[in-house]
Amino acid sequence: MVTTSTIVEDYSQSLSDLTFNSRPIIENLTNIAQENKDEAEGILEAVKGRIKKAIPQHKLFALYLLDSICKYVGNPYNILIEDEIFKLYTEVFTLVDDFSRNKMMNLFETWKQTKLKNGSNLFSSLEMDKIAKFLANYKKASALRTQDSKVKDIDSQPLSNQALIKQIDVLIPILRRKRKESPDEVRLSEKLNALDALRAILSSQKLQGNELQAIQAQLRTIKQQYNASPSPTPAVINVTGSSTPVLSNNNDNNNNNIQRLSPISDVMDPANELFNNLINVGLIFADKPLKTGSELVYKLVFPRNKYTVTNDMSYQLIAQQYPQLSNTTLYEQKKFTELAKIQSSINDNPQNFLKTYNPYSGKNIKLLGLLYGAKGAPCALCGKRFSSDPEGKRLQTLHLDWHFRLNKKLGSSGNTSGANNSVIQSRNWYLNDYEWVDFRDSELLETSTDTNKGTTNKSGGEAELPAVPEKISYVVVVGDLSNNCSICREHVNATFNDSVGDWCWMNCIQVPGSDNPRKIVHVSCFNEANSKKRSGDQDSPIKSKRGKY
Amino acid sequence: MSLPGFSKEHEAKYGVTNTITIPPMSEWRFEVPHKNIVKVKVTKGIGEIFGTELAIGYEYQFLGVKYGLFVPPQQVENLEEVVTADGDEIEGCTVEFTLIENTDHSSYSSESIQFIEYISDDTESMKQYLSLHFMLESLREQAKFQLMLNRVQPQLGPRVLILGNDNLGKTTLAKILSGYAWKGGNVPILVNLDPQEGVFSMPTSLTAVGVSDRFDLESCGGYGTTTTSNVTLHNPKQPLVKNFGFFLVDENPDLYKLQTEKLSLAVLSRLKEDEECRYGGIIVDTPSSLKKNLDLLDTIVSDFEINVIVVLDNERVLVDLKRKFQHKLRALTIVKVPKSGGILDADSDGRSKRLQQQQMVREYFNGNFKLSLSPFKTEIVINDYVFFKVLEKVEDFNQFLPSTDSFAGDDDDEAGGDKADDKLKDSHEDKYYSLIELPTESDLENCVVAVTHLPLAGYTIKALLKASVLGYIHISKVDDDKGRAKVLLPFPGNLQKNVLIVTKLSYTE
Numbered sequence A: 001m002v003t004t005s006t007i008v009e010d011y012s013q014s015l016s017d018l019t020f021n022s023r024p025i026i027e028n029l030t031n032i033a034q035e036n037k038d039e040a041e042g043i044l045e046a047v048k049g050r051i052k053k054a055i056p057q058h059k060l061f062a063l064y065l066l067d068s069i070c071k072y073v074g075n076p077y078n079i080l081i082e083d084e085i086f087k088l089y090t091e092v093f094t095l096v097d098d099f100s101r102n103k104m105m106n107l108f109e110t111w112k113q114t115k116l117k118n119g120s121n122l123f124s125s126l127e128m129d130k131i132a133k134f135l136a137n138y139k140k141a142s143a144l145r146t147q148d149s150k151v152k153d154i155d156s157q158p159l160s161n162q163a164l165i166k167q168i169d170v171l172i173p174i175l176r177r178k179r180k181e182s183p184d185e186v187r188l189s190e191k192l193n194a195l196d197a198l199r200a201i202l203s204s205q206k207l208q209g210n211e212l213q214a215i216q217a218q219l220r221t222i223k224q225q226y227n228a229s230p231s232p233t234p235a236v237i238n239v240t241g242s243s244t245p246v247l248s249n250n251n252d253n254n255n256n257n258i259q260r261l262s263p264i265s266d267v268m269d270p271a272n273e274l275f276n277n278l279i280n281v282g283l284i285f286a287d288k289p290l291k292t293g294s295e296l297v298y299k300l301v302f303p304r305n306k307y308t309v310t311n312d313m314s315y316q317l318i319a320q321q322y323p324q325l326s327n328t329t330l331y332e333q334k335k336f337t338e339l340a341k342i343q344s345s346i347n348d349n350p351q352n353f354l355k356t357y358n359p360y361s362g363k364n365i366k367l368l369g370l371l372y373g374a375k376g377a378p379c380a381l382c383g384k385r386f387s388s389d390p391e392g393k394r395l396q397t398l399h400l401d402w403h404f405r406l407n408k409k410l411g412s413s414g415n416t417s418g419a420n421n422s423v424i425q426s427r428n429w430y431l432n433d434y435e436w437v438d439f440r441d442s443e444l445l446e447t448s449t450d451t452n453k454g455t456t457n458k459s460g461g462e463a464e465l466p467a468v469p470e471k472i473s474y475v476v477v478v479g480d481l482s483n484n485c486s487i488c489r490e491h492v493n494a495t496f497n498d499s500v501g502d503w504c505w506m507n508c509i510q511v512p513g514s515d516n517p518r519k520i521v522h523v524s525c526f527n528e529a530n531s532k533k534r535s536g537d538q539d540s541p542i543k544s545k546r547g548k549y
Numbered sequence B: 001m002s003l004p005g006f007s008k009e010h011e012a013k014y015g016v017t018n019t020i021t022i023p024p025m026s027e028w029r030f031e032v033p034h035k036n037i038v039k040v041k042v043t044k045g046i047g048e049i050f051g052t053e054l055a056i057g058y059e060y061q062f063l064g065v066k067y068g069l070f071v072p073p074q075q076v077e078n079l080e081e082v083v084t085a086d087g088d089e090i091e092g093c094t095v096e097f098t099l100i101e102n103t104d105h106s107s108y109s110s111e112s113i114q115f116i117e118y119i120s121d122d123t124e125s126m127k128q129y130l131s132l133h134f135m136l137e138s139l140r141e142q143a144k145f146q147l148m149l150n151r152v153q154p155q156l157g158p159r160v161l162i163l164g165n166d167n168l169g170k171t172t173l174a175k176i177l178s179g180y181a182w183k184g185g186n187v188p189i190l191v192n193l194d195p196q197e198g199v200f201s202m203p204t205s206l207t208a209v210g211v212s213d214r215f216d217l218e219s220c221g222g223y224g225t226t227t228t229s230n231v232t233l234h235n236p237k238q239p240l241v242k243n244f245g246f247f248l249v250d251e252n253p254d255l256y257k258l259q260t261e262k263l264s265l266a267v268l269s270r271l272k273e274d275e276e277c278r279y280g281g282i283i284v285d286t287p288s289s290l291k292k293n294l295d296l297l298d299t300i301v302s303d304f305e306i307n308v309i310v311v312l313d314n315e316r317v318l319v320d321l322k323r324k325f326q327h328k329l330r331a332l333t334i335v336k337v338p339k340s341g342g343i344l345d346a347d348s349d350g351r352s353k354r355l356q357q358q359q360m361v362r363e364y365f366n367g368n369f370k371l372s373l374s375p376f377k378t379e380i381v382i383n384d385y386v387f388f389k390v391l392e393k394v395e396d397f398n399q400f401l402p403s404t405d406s407f408a409g410d411d412d413d414e415a416g417g418d419k420a421d422d423k424l425k426d427s428h429e430d431k432y433y434s435l436i437e438l439p440t441e442s443d444l445e446n447c448v449v450a451v452t453h454l455p456l457a458g459y460t461i462k463a464l465l466k467a468s469v470l471g472y473i474h475i476s477k478v479d480d481d482k483g484r485a486k487v488l489l490p491f492p493g494n495l496q497k498n499v500l501i502v503t504k505l506s507y508t509e
């Protein structure tokens, strides 16, 4: 278990103050990082954690701190973070608003130009190129998006609160009818409640164009789900006043539209249910301030200061952006596209989906293919599949290396099925709860960069494999007195041991795995084989990525 | 075993290689007793066993298994190709298999079951399992989205619990779902709460393990190996192991409840911290008795934050559950799927389960035909150690004690907990384990003993109840006069001085 030092703990504490772009705080924290280079890993973890966990509006400041540490302190910080800088940058970029994005693009420009005291680049050009490419793609995509929305604006009738209320009034009776048909359908009621709430908001607040668009996107999905025709005559059902919205504007906070509401306690309360539902559909954002003991703050998502990816994005719009924006593989994009097709029918009625969905039919075969062909061709040796994109190719190379090393090590000539006694090994102990929670399965894989794969076991196993005490070890003779050591092949003669009261091969142990009681090895040979095996991993072609300083 | 219109039984003879072709969307089902070994080689097409695809041209060896080899439609391999409607499109999967005798174990010859194999096109269950997998994948995808919507708390992938009678394929479904989840790029945590199974551990244990690679179909139970001191042909896995010590929940429901709760704490902490596992979620396999014990089920559902319950082929249970969890239905989805269509042989089941349990103990210490492990035989002085045994439920227990579920002081610091321990001694400690004062042959011989993570020096009962399993040893011979026992350790060395718990699992070499 990793124990965090007090310095790192204090550091993490101070990080929570970075809720605005504060030069003194950033300078101070940079100095501490400068003075505590031997705590570099812990400090970087803390900063990374802050970047990841901070609410999007605060992420930029934490990123500025990282930038400051890397630029002014440099080694080891810039080297330690280098491998992750692309991931970190793109993740943050995806989550923040357009303002922060512009700032981040400027930041990136400075990274390209910065030279450290020793003349080296801040980050390797490989990582910088990746980010540059990412930004180029983003610019392309956002240019397209602007065009799209312009076209849409001309095509569609001008959006207004009234127009949307009309659409809702069409939808509500349809959903009510559906609910009568299948009263067990909990989600229908939730949707109805959400519609009522939306209607109430629309009748009471003036909304911006992009907000109206977001709502319309929501309505469109509901419409599609229930095959509502776009222009039916509204049924005469009075909906006004049928439900009271829980949201009420708090005038003190009108600038940023923060709504304070009492926390949810009872799940059966219909008002809470509605409220939860609004959170679920992404119209309300629940923000828990980072200080302990503070109450949850809820914010309406669609008015101006909201937390969604960009100013005009609802859930659906993010969904459209997802494949281009985030750092995803081709496989993940395919998966996303195929799963999006079935998502609403799953959410509406899972049982019905299981009964009626046919994974074999032609139109669904692409989804099924995600388990097979879309993952790439299977490895000829073991059947594991690797995709044909660069990441898949990289993993496949590592995988084939692993097969090769393994065959070499196990001394097999392609015969993988026969039990192999050339490597003596034993089962490790299991981990305890804390070790297991901290354990990462990637350490077990052939792609692991950890050369001591699978042996993080602190309680036993290889690292502390105790030497067999030679004095007490013996094997009681079965059959002929004369025998050989299975490792060194030397002749072993039995002697009569008084304390055992039998003929024994002294200083030997039985090689288990075989049931043959005559298969023995010298304890010294066994220990030697074990210690060789321990150091044997050193010649592994995969070196630990991150050396010690 | 004949199925209308599609039965195709094979007379399998020792040493004769049979070649069969399994049509797409069908399943080749086979049962191999322990006295036999069947060698199986896929020569063409895609064939998978419980979500794990077989390599083409590799000869697998199976014994003591009931497997179904499923063949997906041909088109899944070349998705871009336009499929023509020619009659010879249906190629399926070609398999060669050879039955041989298992010469290793003459004691198994008393087995009554025979090698059985047939092809079935009744794969409605597979169809729905696939759909279920896609449903879970959709929930995983949605969980990822929640993060993009900037929820402060990252959302977890689905937490699934599988419920049903014995012999309906709960374990099979758990394997399929976790195997597919891995294929989809996730690392689900597979939780086994059925103490009759040993999942990367001994039977009588409860475990959780990250499924970060394929299962090893050739190993006992079809799961694979845990880590060893050297390389293995199949990537190992790293479980967390809790001791229950019995085979049936009813033998001590309190201990069961305690251990499942401890396990859930670790699993959820892992999920919240580990980005690799987070969206994979949890897949929980359960003992069949759980569907009757709805209160215990309720606890487990809360502990593991279950949000999907899958009921295997039982309308009645489905109705009961919907009533029981009515107040949770907004956050909990309950669905029913058909039982798995594999071979059911109730008569032989008890016996083959026992054989499999013995085989698992063997494999824990010695490995198997392709992974040879070196355990270590040594002697211990019994008095150097402290042995506990698991305590059977006392029927009228509740007459003497208030039936509280939690025990006092559980969350106290271990240091300074002396007072709390005394209190524990007075109240609840004795419903879980009891100290064996003077361990003798009758207490220990042939027993599999759990070595806990808890060092002997200054141990407390409270700490023992929290301790996970470090590993297992087997006691083969006890000499009461000398006070010594012959033990088998998983690796060479001295047995470390930790608290030991004798399980109900016995084994003879």
Ligand SMILES: [Zn+2]
Pocket (backbone or CB within 6 Å): A379, A380, A381, A382, A383, A384, A399, A403
């Ligand atoms: Zn391979």
Ligand SMILES: [Zn+2]
Pocket (backbone or CB within 6 Å): A485, A486, A487, A488, A489, A490, A521, A522, A525
């Ligand atoms: Zn030797």
